[in-house]
Amino acid sequence: MNKLPRTIGLAPSEMTSDELEEKLRKERERVTSGLEEYFNRPTKRPTKMPSKPSPIEAKLQAALDELGMTIEEFREVKREFEEQRRAEQQELESEEEESDDTGDGEEDL
Structure with missing residues (x-):
């Protein structure tokens, strides 16, 4: 000490x-x-080399090339489809709630 x-x-x-x-x-x-x-050092941190696309990504890219679409266009179509599906699901749920609310007029006593 x-x-x-x-x-x-x-x-x-x-x-x-x-x-x-x-x-x-x-x-x-x-x-x-x-x-x-x-x-001021001449070499910066080493950057990671881009990896090879996975087989799924390669298949997706091949399918998009065949359709003549880009990844951005595919993402936009996918987003629109998901929004449409959500809207339809909400519509079905609201219809089910309305049908549950309207009974045949007879209540259980």
Whole structure:
């Protein structure tokens, strides 16, 4: 425990203001030079190479090529189809609720 101040240095409260300013100046220089070195290095992080398409993606792309569609067009058609299906489902549910609400006039006693 006696070697701790030598290892990590004095606490800021134990330093004079001049010593503290000098320590902070050196630390700023160290961090700044490290950041500059990092951002100015010639090689950036390695990028992942694009993987080969899965068999399903390849089949989908072949089918779209045969139809003359792009992926974006396919996604748009799919989105429209799903919206239409949801609307029909909601319509069926509302019809079922209405038919449940309208009885033949006789109530169970």
